[in-house]
Amino acid sequence: MITSKGNVWFKRVRKAIREHEDEIVVEGPKAVHDAIAAGWKPIAVIHASTPHPAFGPRTDEGHTFSPELFKEIADTKTSQGVIGLFERPRWSADQILGRRDSIAIALDGVQDPGNVGTIIRLAAAFDAAGVILLPGCADPFGPKAIRASAGAILSVPVASMTREALLASNIGLYAADGTAAEWEPPACDAVLIFGGEGGGISRDLRARAKGIAVRTSGRVESLNVAAAAAVLLWRSFRSRAGHG
Numbered sequence: 001m002i003t004s005k006g007n008v009w010f011k012r013v014r015k016a017i018r019e020h021e022d023e024i025v026v027e028g029p030k031a032v033h034d035a036i037a038a039g040w041k042p043i044a045v046i047h048a049s050t051p052h053p054a055f056g057p058r059t060d061e062g063h064t065f066s067p068e069l070f071k072e073i074a075d076t077k078t079s080q081g082v083i084g085l086f087e088r089p090r091w092s093a094d095q096i097l098g099r100r101d102s103i104a105i106a107l108d109g110v111q112d113p114g115n116v117g118t119i120i121r122l123a124a125a126f127d128a129a130g131v132i133l134l135p136g137c138a139d140p141f142g143p144k145a146i147r148a149s150a151g152a153i154l155s156v157p158v159a160s161m162t163r164e165a166l167l168a169s170n171i172g173l174y175a176a177d178g179t180a181a182e183w184e185p186p187a188c189d190a191v192l193i194f195g196g197e198g199g200g201i202s203r204d205l206r207a208r209a210k211g212i213a214v215r216t217s218g219r220v221e222s223l224n225v226a227a228a229a230a231v232l233l234w235r236s237f238r239s240r241a242g243h244g
Helices: 008-019 029-037 067-073 093-097 113-125 143-149 163-168 203-208 225-240
Strands: 023-027 044-048 062-065 082-087 103-108 130-133 158-160 172-176 190-195 210-212
Touching (some): 008 067, 044 067, 062 067, 093 130, 103 225, 113 130, 113 143, 113 225
Parallel strands (some): 044 062, 103 130, 172 210
Antiparallel strands (some): 023 082
16 A cells, blocks of 8 residues: 555656646546546556455556545545546547548637536537647646546547637638527538637637527526537537438
């Protein structure tokens, strides 16, 4: 059992939680198990006190931390006693835009990591090509975003891109805009852009993109960005599946 903060594995996990540049942390037995089932090999699986029964016998990459030490790195208030350390996935924007049988998602200045993670999970649920992060977005590999993605961060391509590069790409741009007259999102071969919680979509993107609205009763001024994404991505998925 590891009990010292000076231990190399404790320092490595803590660095991944704080910086998440080369390695990331996935917390919870289900999230770690799903990542492994999807083909991601863990660098290490950290247990609290005793190995979690979902992972069977202790493996070469398994380590047990004392309850006090585990609490130092657990991100949730009531941890389930399992943390997985994985290599940070690397994707390119070209890989995402190259898939034309679905739509890609672009986030423009979405600063809340919970919203970023939720939209990544929605991308998995509705088979989007991936998520492009424009400047000003929260890091999708931070602990809160990973938790909100419910493990989807390891299966959904996510890449950064400049607004200028997106504008120069040869693909249709659509912007979620509550004031637009158009209601139906594209089914494929397009990028659906969602703006930040405060400022919305930047002016240069708004000028080029076709606006797409979510029709509501009008009793609220606007929807949360993740809620709007859920509605529009579902409608796009239905169109691709032939249930328009």
